[in-house]
Amino acid sequence: xxxxxxxxxxxxxxxxxxxxxxxxxxxxxxxxxxxxxxxxxxxxxxxxxxxxxxxxxxxxxxxxxxxxxxxxxxxxxxxxxxxxxxxxxxxxxxxxxxxxxxxxxxxxxxxxxxxxxxxxxxxxxxxxxxxxxxxxxxxxxxxxxxxx
Amino acid sequence: xxxxxxxxxxxxxxxxxxxxxxxxxxxxxxxxxxxxxxxxxxxxxxxxxxxxxxxxxxxxxxxxxxxxxxxxxxxxxxxxxxxxxxxxxxxxxxxxxxxxxxxxxxxxxxxxxxxxxxxxxxxxxxxxxxxxxxxxxxxxxxxxxxxx
DNA sequence: CAAATATTGTATGGTAGCAAACGAAATGGA
DNA sequence: TCCATTTCGTTTGCTACCATACAATATTTG
Numbered sequence: 523x524x525x526x527x528x529x530x531x532x533x534x535x536x537x538x539x540x541x542x543x544x545x546x547x548x549x550x551x552x553x554x555x556x557x558x559x560x561x562x563x564x565x566x567x568x569x570x571x572x573x574x575x576x577x578x579x580x581x582x583x584x585x586x587x588x589x590x591x592x593x594x595x596x597x598x599x600x601x602x603x604x605x606x607x608x609x610x611x612x613x614x615x616x617x618x619x620x621x622x623x624x625x626x627x628x629x630x631x632x633x634x635x636x637x638x639x640x641x642x643x644x645x646x647x648x649x650x651x652x653x654x655x656x657x658x659x660x661x662x663x664x665x666x667x668x669x670x
Numbered sequence: 671x672x673x674x675x676x677x678x679x680x681x682x683x684x685x686x687x688x689x690x691x692x693x694x695x696x697x698x699x700x701x702x703x704x705x706x707x708x709x710x711x712x713x714x715x716x717x718x719x720x721x722x723x724x725x726x727x728x729x730x731x732x733x734x735x736x737x738x739x740x741x742x743x744x745x746x747x748x749x750x751x752x753x754x755x756x757x758x759x760x761x762x763x764x765x766x767x768x769x770x771x772x773x774x775x776x777x778x779x780x781x782x783x784x785x786x787x788x789x790x791x792x793x794x795x796x797x798x799x800x801x802x803x804x805x806x807x808x809x810x811x812x813x814x815x816x817x818x
Numbered sequence: 819c820a821a822a823t824a825t826t827g828t829a830t831g832g833t834a835g836c837a838a839a840c841g842a843a844a845t846g847g848a
Numbered sequence: 849t850c851c852a853t854t855t856c857g858t859t860t861g862c863t864a865c866c867a868t869a870c871a872a873t874a875t876t877t878g
Contacts, residue, residue, distance in 0.1 A: 694865095694866080697866080697867095723856095724857070725855085735858085736859085736860095739859085740858090740859095759855090759856080762856065762857085763856085
């Protein structure tokens with residue numbers, strides 16, 4: 523018998539559900555192409571905006587340096603992305619799609635509707651409020667903890 | 671100079687932002703106690719509901735078997751949770767807080783407001799719709815991909 | 819200019835999550 | 849009863865995320 527994944531354990535409350543459900547959907551689709559969802563975002567950005575310095579890509583996709591660094595290294599290992607030094611600033615790395623990367627991108631089904639469903643439809647005002655509440659709560663707690 | 675974490679890289683779109691922001695807040699607070707946010711949820715459940723079979727805990731917190739298994743093993747390693755065999759079903763493991771686990775729980779600040787802010791206030795109808803859309807999209811894509 | 823500081827990317831180690839495969843135990847049907 | 853199936857927990861291997869620390873390079877300041 524096939525030992526398939528549990529279906530009784532979906533994910534927690536709604537932000538978690540929407541976030542992880544969207545990721546799960548993308549992952550399920552991208553598994554056929556041996557790609558992760560964040561890897562897809564990187565290819566997406568490079569395919570639409572052309573070569574990019576790693577720093578800028580990180581800001582655009584709102585990923586931590588360290589996180590992006592890992593993602594990029596696996597994409598380089600898969601020969602989908604190339605990392606060259608950008609002439610100007612010797613610290614920066616310029617990212618470009620390789621031929622294989624462009625070929626794969628053209629083969630991929632259009633996932634932007636997933637992106638929209640899972641991550642779109644944002645109520646920016648509500649988001650801003652939530653984030654502000656969380657931030658001030660963090661600060662209060664941090665202050666309290668420092669005193670202990 | 672202190673090499674602190676980037677602050678320019680918050681997280682992506684709003685589900686991601688809310689989900690990860692909530693986790694980040696809990697993690698920042700719990701770091702002082704060497705606890706992760708999901709570990710906190712486990713202690714929380716055990717402290718409020720008493721001993722629990724691992725299967726039931728998994729369903730209550732909506733965690734995958736494999737995910738929970740890992741979490742439990744680190745909590746056992748930290749001697750906060752005990753895993754005994756539940757008399758009836760020899761496959762099941764009964765989880766209880768150890769003395770150290772209860773002591774730690776009593777020391778922890780109340781994080782339920784974070785839980786509420788980050789994960790509460792769910793519009794269940796909207797959630798259900800979103801999840802349904804995502805699921806049918808998954809199925810459509812899976813079918814398409816199987817045919818290729 | 820030299821020294822202090824900031825920025826960029828990398829590496830390490832941790833948490834959290836999922837899929838797949840496995841053993842052990844329970845259950846259901848022929 | 850016996851065999852197939854299901855359930856429960858674990859393990860392995862992967863993605864993704866963060867914090868921390870570090871080297872290398874830029875930039876700012878004295």
